[in-house]
Structure formats: structure tokens, C-alpha cells
Amino acid sequence: MSWNTFGRVFRFTTWGESHGPAIGAVVDGCPPGIELSEEDIQPFLDARRPGQSKYTTQRQEPDQVRILSGVFEGKTTGTPISLLIENVDQRSKDYSEVAKAYRPGHADYAYDAKYGFRDYRGGGRSSARETAMRVAAGAIARKVLEGVQISAWVEQIGDSAIDYERFDAHEIGNNPFFCPDPQAAEAWAKLVDETRKAGSSIGASVACSAQGVPAGWGAPIYAKLDADLAGAMMGINAVKGVEIGDGFAAASATGEANADTMRPGEDGGIEFGANHAGGIAGGISTGQPVTCRVAFKPTSSILTPVETITRDGEATEIRTKGRHDPCVGIRGVPVVEAMMALVLADHMLLQRAQCG
Numbered sequence: 001m002s003w004n005t006f007g008r009v010f011r012f013t014t015w016g017e018s019h020g021p022a023i024g025a026v027v028d029g030c031p032p033g034i035e036l037s038e039e040d041i042q043p044f045l046d047a048r049r050p051g052q053s054k055y056t057t058q059r060q061e062p063d064q065v066r067i068l069s070g071v072f073e074g075k076t077t078g079t080p081i082s083l084l085i086e087n088v089d090q091r092s093k094d095y096s097e098v099a100k101a102y103r104p105g106h107a108d109y110a111y112d113a114k115y116g117f118r119d120y121r122g123g124g125r126s127s128a129r130e131t132a133m134r135v136a137a138g139a140i141a142r143k144v145l146e147g148v149q150i151s152a153w154v155e156q157i158g159d160s161a162i163d164y165e166r167f168d169a170h171e172i173g174n175n176p177f178f179c180p181d182p183q184a185a186e187a188w189a190k191l192v193d194e195t196r197k198a199g200s201s202i203g204a205s206v207a208c209s210a211q212g213v214p215a216g217w218g219a220p221i222y223a224k225l226d227a228d229l230a231g232a233m234m235g236i237n238a239v240k241g242v243e244i245g246d247g248f249a250a251a252s253a254t255g256e257a258n259a260d261t262m263r264p265g266e267d268g269g270i271e272f273g274a275n276h277a278g279g280i281a282g283g284i285s286t287g288q289p290v291t292c293r294v295a296f297k298p299t300s301s302i303l304t305p306v307e308t309i310t311r312d313g314e315a316t317e318i319r320t321k322g323r324h325d326p327c328v329g330i331r332g333v334p335v336v337e338a339m340m341a342l343v344l345a346d347h348m349l350l351q352r353a354q355c356g
Helices: 038-048 108-115 121-126 128-144 169-174 182-197 225-234 247-252 328-355
Strands: 011-016 022-028 065-067 081-086 149-157 204-211 239-244 262-264 270-272 290-296 306-309 315-318
Touching: 011 128, 022 128, 038 065, 038 128, 038 328, 081 128, 108 121, 121 128, 128 328, 149 169, 149 182, 149 328, 169 182, 204 328, 225 239, 225 290, 225 328, 239 247, 290 328
Parallel strands: none
Antiparallel strands: 011 022, 022 081, 065 081, 149 204, 204 290, 239 290, 262 270, 306 315
């Protein structure tokens, strides 16, 4: 069985390949009567779009989205919303070597082992090109999530991390790295450029926070909000690790240090003394910001020769020509935000279905 659909109530299915004529998505389960236009979706696609700086792939894709169904007179109808983006800048000839041998760390071998056949042009279905449709679907999810604000940023590239004492949310959109620390952004410019010129790539860590999520979303056992969130983030290309809240740091903490203390707040509410749990306890949101951290591995397509084998099992070396991200985590920021929105929209509607 093939899996191309995500979500339970708010669902989306993506289709298309990196070097096919187009990519697309069908979003189903969106409530009716929500104002929606292509202009609501395009800004998020523009943030992810390739070719905007020398620190990302130079593939030139405008990523102009078209809404083909599910919207009438500017509002959602409750029927499937079909989205289309045409591919306009494919260079399949760059992948002649990839057709003969596998890129270590890429999905080439695993895809071939599963299907016995693969589209080697840009990775085909396993290309990060597919994430454009997640971003488009995520833009619709944001419209469903009235009152929830989602923001992500790069917090580390290689071994160079931001200083949270200098965190400025307004800086995230002012540099090509989605970096809230201007000093770190300057250091990353040199680091990523040197990596690119060396024909290599480098990993990154992306942090994400959702403000305004009320208490009660999620479930205690098989629909835990944090489990669905972790699965969504791990489903992004090149992601190899996810932490919710303090994540692995909690393993070295004591119970009292890790406790999110509570006290009575104003108007009968609750005030928390910390948010080590990332806004989720027992699989259910607590009303605090929902937070996670996502680790992206270095891009597998590099100019530096590496050992591999051919499809016939013979030893060889491969260097990947073409246009590739020297740090895929940079353009991963809008994708992380989209997956956060998609999970939260699904759980919002699940909560409405069970508890009203």
C-alpha cells in the first residue's frame, strides 16, 4: 500500500514528482465558509521557494499556486480543495550519474529496493520538491486555526548556534537563514558559503512554536498530540530527529527541575512556571505554547566524491551535479511551520468532533 495522505479529519494528499510537469495536493475535510484565495497561500510558498539566495538551490521555480476546486466566491465550500503548482525549471540531464549509481544517504537505494524501479530525476517522488504542497496545504490549515500563531526559525547550522539572549523575532524575516540572531546570521553566511564552495553540505536545527493553542487538543493514547507532531516532522525530507519541549535534555533532569509548576492565575485561569513539556502533557495540549525542535541532516547530493555502488552492485564513486541546497534545513523552516499547522488543524477538528 502506498501512503500519500496525511491527517484524520483535516486531510491532504500530495502527488507529483520533482521533474514531472507539475505537483499538487488535494485538501479534504476543510470546514466550509472560510475565506480563502491563492493570495492567502502564496506568501508561504514564496518563503520556501528555491533560488532566492546563494545559500539555497539555484533551481528557479516561481511556485505559483492555483486553486482548482473547493472554493466558491472566495470561501471554502467544504468539498475537496485541489491545488496545482507547475514545474518550470527541470534539468534532468544533471542526474545522468544518479541513474547509474546510488547517492549515499539519499533515498535512491531504499526506493529501488522497495519498488524495483525509481525516477532518478531529482529523486522523483522522494525529492524535497514535494514539500511545496505541504506548505500550500499548511496555509489552508492556518486559516482553520483562527487565533493560533505559528513561527519557526533556524537555531543552529553545523556547530554554530544562535544566542537566545539576542533572540529577536523581527529578525527572522530579515535574512536568508530565518535566523532570529543577527550575529549568528552573519556567521552562517560565511559558513554556508564556504561549505557550498567546497562542494559539500551541512546540517541544521529548526525550532518551532505555536502560540494560542488551547488546553485539551490531543488524546491520551493513540492520538497523542506530541506523537502526531513528531511523526509529522519526521516525515519531512532529511529530518533525522525531533524533540518536543526540552526533548532529550529531560533525560538528564530531576523531577523537580523538569516540572512545569502551576499556580492560580487571573480570572480563574492557570499560570505555569515553565514549559519543559512543550505545551503537551499526556498527549494533550496544556494551553502553553506547543514547541518542538527538528534536526535536518546534510543534503545527500554533493559535489564531493563519495563511495557507493552501481545498480549492478559494483563499487564506484559518485559526485552529484546540478543545483542543490548546501543546507536543506534553511528552506525547511516553512515546511516545519506547515506541518505544525496541519497537525494542529487536524486535532482542533478532532476535538470539535468528540467534545463539541
